[in-house]
Amino acid sequence: MTSIRKKLVTDVQANKVTYGKGNxxxxxxxxxTDNTRSGADADAHARLQSNGNSRSASWHYTVDDKEAVQSFEHVWRCWAxxxxxxxxxxxxxxxxVNADGNYLKAMQNAAxxxxxxxxxxxISIGNVVQHNHFSGKNCPRNMREGKISWSQFITMIKNASGDVQQPAPIADNNKYRVLTGTYATKQAAENTQDVLKHRFGWVAYIEPDGAKxxxxxxxxxxxxxxxxxxxxxxxxxxxxxxxxxxx
Incomplete structure (x- = not known):
């Protein structure tokens, strides 16, 4: 699991850039983030929020190829x-999506x-959605363009949560018997039959096979x-x- 570090925005600042609590x-x-500048990693975006974001925007987590940083507790209704x-x-x-980061690793950490x-x-996997779902904005842009597809990302989440669907075992209701090799005498066969019946508790029969x-x-x-x-x-x-x- 990727490390999660808290750098929480103060309540005073949070009340300026959210709808308050009650999420x-x-x-x-x-x-x-759509910010491709080198250095525009999770820490940089978390510092932006904690220092007082000049934009009318807020979000709970930023995640890069090294860590996830939490800026708001889940109860806050962020503007995003x-x-x-x-x-x-x-x-x-x-x-x-900073240019000096590993996009694939960031996606894995996000998953x-x-x-x-x-x-x-x-929260169910069906309620993991893109920003586009609510506003129509082309976000997450790289994912929507197929750099890593949305379906691949959902699979990554399922893998991370252990929710990968395993194929159901095929039921085998057919009937089988076990047939031993041959014994030279009937007495030897009877000795085995006796063990199967009385020690193993099985049904067992003796069958002739030529002279054996x-x-x-x-x-x-x-x-x-x-x-x-x-x-x-x-x-x-x-x-x-x-x-x-x-x-």
Whole structure:
């Protein structure tokens, strides 16, 4: 997880550049600073806010390739999303695009930050939105132009939060039996059958195979279960060969 450092704006300053407290915290709104100057990193933007931003703008976090800096607690309704709904219900995250920074790493750090905010505030992935969602502004511009696509960024968030969808296991409800190799005498086969029935608690049968004998189990559901049964027979040294066959 990328480091998160607090450099909080004072309440006096916050009241000048926000709608005050009472944020509903329903959305996480993703922005890019669009400031490509060298040195325009997270710390620089956080200092801008703490020193008194001359612009009528504010945001909760700035994140670059090294860290995330928090300027406002989530309760503040910052001026960033371009609409009352976005400002009153959103936690605003600005991603740095400074020329001397690593854009990909900044995106990865932003994804980790967003995943943490989602967990802390109970916000769903469906409510992680672009600035464009509320105002129509072309922001986050680089992402919207495909430098790293929005869908890729969402995947990065899911990876960071452990929310990657795993394929559902395919249920195997087929029936199988385990068939041993041959025994030279019926008595040897009966000895194995006795162990399977009375020690393992399985159903077991003896079948002739020419002049020799085999032992066949009752049915197992699923190949994995049947294979575990075959391994158990071999581990117990009841047979050198134990094959799984369709029932």
């Amino acid at each position: 509903v915290k329903k959305y996480i709104v993703v922005h890019e 999303a371009g609409s009352n709904k976005g400002n009153n219900e959103g936690i605003q995250v600005e991603i740095c 980790e930050l967003v995943a943490k905010i989602m967990k802390d505030e109970g 004998w085999r032992v066949k189990t009752g049915t197992f559901t699923g190949m994995a279960t049947a294979q575990a049964g075959a391994n158990k027979i071999k581990t117990a040294k009841l047979a050198q060969v134990a094959n799984v066959v369709a029932a």
